[in-house]
Amino acid sequence: MSLEELRRRVDELDDNIVELLAERLSIAEAIGREKAAGEVPPQDLGRERLVIEHVTGAAAARGMTADEVTELYRSIIKLARQRQARSVAFQGEAGAYSEQAAFQYFGSRAAVKACESLEGVFKEVESGTVQFGIIPMENSIEGSISRSYDLMLESSLMVSGELHLRVNHCLIGNPDATLDSIRRVYSHPQALGQCGHFLRQMGFELIPTYDTAGSVKLIKEKCIMDGAAIASERAAVIYGMKILARDIQDNPNNFTRFFAIGRKDAPPSGDDKTSLVFAVKHRPGALYEFLRILAEHKINLTKIESRPTRKKAWEYNFYLDFEGHRQDENFRAALPALEEHVLFIKILGSYPKAK
Known part of the structure; x- marks a missing residue:
């Protein structure tokens, strides 16, 4: 074949690729509608990992390497996720970091709704006015945002994802x-x-x-x-x-951790975290026993902090994050023993780790 014939063949293949990509994105939009109807979180990293494994296997059968298709398909998956538009509430005005976090997590096509307060974000999601909310939880310099943690305890909403957003002031x-x-x-x-x-x-x-x-x-x-x-x-x-x-912030490594919240948490992805809150019984060693049980079941903590209960002076709730999903066998096996040492325990949600 001549150079012109080869180029003409490339053009024909490109037409086919664009047509197939358009069809794939159309299906992604249909998937997005099904997810929205079932109030399913937008990201399913377990499914995305299976897609990558499938296409790299298909590529290998055709003499291609995994690297040659992986980055391409990550871009396609990102584009498909953006087609699955979500309605998201955030606290602040247009241009707020929370709005930026909403677009970064849910995609540039997300329909965002500004709320004056964090309480407003929870009300919008709880009422069904929007599907999801995005709330700041802690900053790498200033620490936890206490009101966000208090509202998570009071609400029936669950954490379905997390995002680490670099903040440049x-x-x-x-x-x-x-x-x-x-x-x-x-x-x-x-x-x-x-x-x-x-x-x-x-x-x-x-x-x-x-x-x-x-x-x-x-x-x-x-x-x-x-x-x-x-x-x-x-x-x-x-x-x-x-x-x-x-860039007037004190520390160049200035990140804010956000939670995506909705009516359900996320399915297991294979690389998850779980957040929960609990209060131990008022007796010596109760907190130690709680943590010992987690250690015995090979559950790795990534964070623990106390917050006043706001009901009685000098009484505290503990907020804890661990690696793994609440559906994992080791946590399910540990839960009955944990419950023996607490006044209450509430799982705030399991979600894929932020990348």
């Missing part, structure tokens, strides 16, 4: 502002705390608000010329504001 002012003209800085208390060194160095007055992006919106709408906000670069673009300084 910007100091944002009105278009005519300069760094020297700023006297006050507005933002969420977590963001103010994450930029403590920069803010102390500049000597700004700090004004806590309910949201990072909402702070940008505030100084714009009220024309606060001597005020700036700490928020994302995307928030500056959305509201047409000026970035006065970038």
